[in-house]
Amino acid sequence: MDELSRLRRAKEGDTAAFGELLAQYQDRIFNLCRYLLGNRQDAEDAAQDAFVKAFRGLKRFEPAASFSTWLYRIAVNTCHDYRRRFFLRSLLHAPDGESVLEGLPSPAPCPETAYAARESLEALRAALTALPVKLRLVIILKELEGLPYEDMAAVLEVSVGTVKSRLFRAREELKKKMRSQGTKQGPER
Amino acid sequence: MKCAKVAKSLSPYVDGELGETERREVETHLAQCGRCAGELAEARRLQQLLSQAERFAAPPGFRAEVMARIDGRSSPGLSWSAVSGGMARAFVVVAAITAGVMSGSLLARGIAPPQKGAPLIETLGLEVFEALPPGSLGRAYLALTEERR
Numbered sequence: 613m614d615e616l617s618r619l620r621r622a623k624e625g626d627t628a629a630f631g632e633l634l635a636q637y638q639d640r641i642f643n644l645c646r647y648l649l650g651n652r653q654d655a656e657d658a659a660q661d662a663f664v665k666a667f668r669g670l671k672r673f674e675p676a677a678s679f680s681t682w683l684y685r686i687a688v689n690t691c692h693d694y695r696r697r698f699f700l701r702s703l704l705h706a707p708d709g710e711s712v713l714e715g716l717p718s719p720a721p722c723p724e725t726a727y728a729a730r731e732s733l734e735a736l737r738a739a740l741t742a743l744p745v746k747l748r749l750v751i752i753l754k755e756l757e758g759l760p761y762e763d764m765a766a767v768l769e770v771s772v773g774t775v776k777s778r779l780f781r782a783r784e785e786l787k788k789k790m791r792s793q794g795t796k797q798g799p800e801r
Numbered sequence: 802m803k804c805a806k807v808a809k810s811l812s813p814y815v816d817g818e819l820g821e822t823e824r825r826e827v828e829t830h831l832a833q834c835g836r837c838a839g840e841l842a843e844a845r846r847l848q849q850l851l852s853q854a855e856r857f858a859a860p861p862g863f864r865a866e867v868m869a870r871i872d873g874r875s876s877p878g879l880s881w882s883a884v885s886g887g888m889a890r891a892f893v894v895v896a897a898i899t900a901g902v903m904s905g906s907l908l909a910r911g912i913a914p915p916q917k918g919a920p921l922i923e924t925l926g927l928e929v930f931e932a933l934p935p936g937s938l939g940r941a942y943l944a945l946t947e948e949r950r
């Protein structure tokens with residue numbers, strides 16, 4: 613069964629067909645949430661919420677549009693909602709260090725990876741974490757999810773020009789942060 | 802083409818998102834300008850590094866959990882009720898403080914404050930917060946929602 617037939621059947625309430633769409637997209641959506649929210653548990657909750665919302669909103673979805681774009685948009689908006697909740701939660705709980713956010717994970721130790729490469733990945737991780745969420749989002753959509761500008765514009769509901777300028781800024785910021793990491797960590801870079 | 806223009810075009814260039822004409826202009830410039838060629842090399846290095854960044858797969862049981870929620874057999878992991886515990890009262894306080902700070906700084910910028918009684922947080926996009934001056938509650942929001950450094 614191709615995506616379009618799955619979509620048609622899911623729109624009619626066929627949960628098994630939706631399950632196949634879910635299997636097809638779950639890793640991409642989870643990865644996006646993981647990078648946007650910074651910890652596994654919240655990413656899992658948000659990604660689940662996004663799929664449940666998608667299923668419930670499927671009736672309103674036009675199969676002529678791109679399903680993946682629509683799904684990414686729901687996931688991005690869900691993550692923004694979560695971030696607002698973190699803010700409220702953080703105001704309600706004592707600021708004694710028990711942070712809701714863990715930050716992005718370190719790359720898994722891998723003996724084959726050269727030391728220098730591991731160091732750069734570590735610097736990249738730190739730089740990505742420090743990037744404002746709006747800029748981090750375009751980097752994730754482009755570099756990790758591989759979306760073309762037009763799809764990114766549709767996900768973010770902005771113009772292609774805005775995508776272009778935001779990506780430019782994001783890369784400049786990333787480079788700047790990587791450079792300062794390099795100088796902090798010594799001769800590497 | 803000038804270096805400044807090329808610098809801005811390198812990002813869409815490495816993404817293969819430049820039109821034919823502009824792409825040729827950039828390439829012509831790159832062939833003659835060592836500085837821009839160096840910038841391109843750095844852009845490609847960054848891209849290469851990002852391609853190695855970890856991809857996270859959905860955890861085991863993810864699909865089953867979503868399907869259970871769709872079939873109404875399970876409740877969501879993080880719902881408002883999970884967060885709320887005393888939230889209603891606290892929210893009034895937070896909203897009052899926020900409204901004070903926000904309307905002040907928003908009015909100063911000529912932006913209409915959120916309507917009274919409207920769910921305040923919902924009406925405020927990230928963009929609004931990011932436009933706020935340092936030290937404001939909006940900035941505090943950003944600081945708090947950014948991951949720990």
Ligand SMILES: [Zn+2]
Nearest residue numbers: 804834836837
């Ligand atoms: Zn040049």
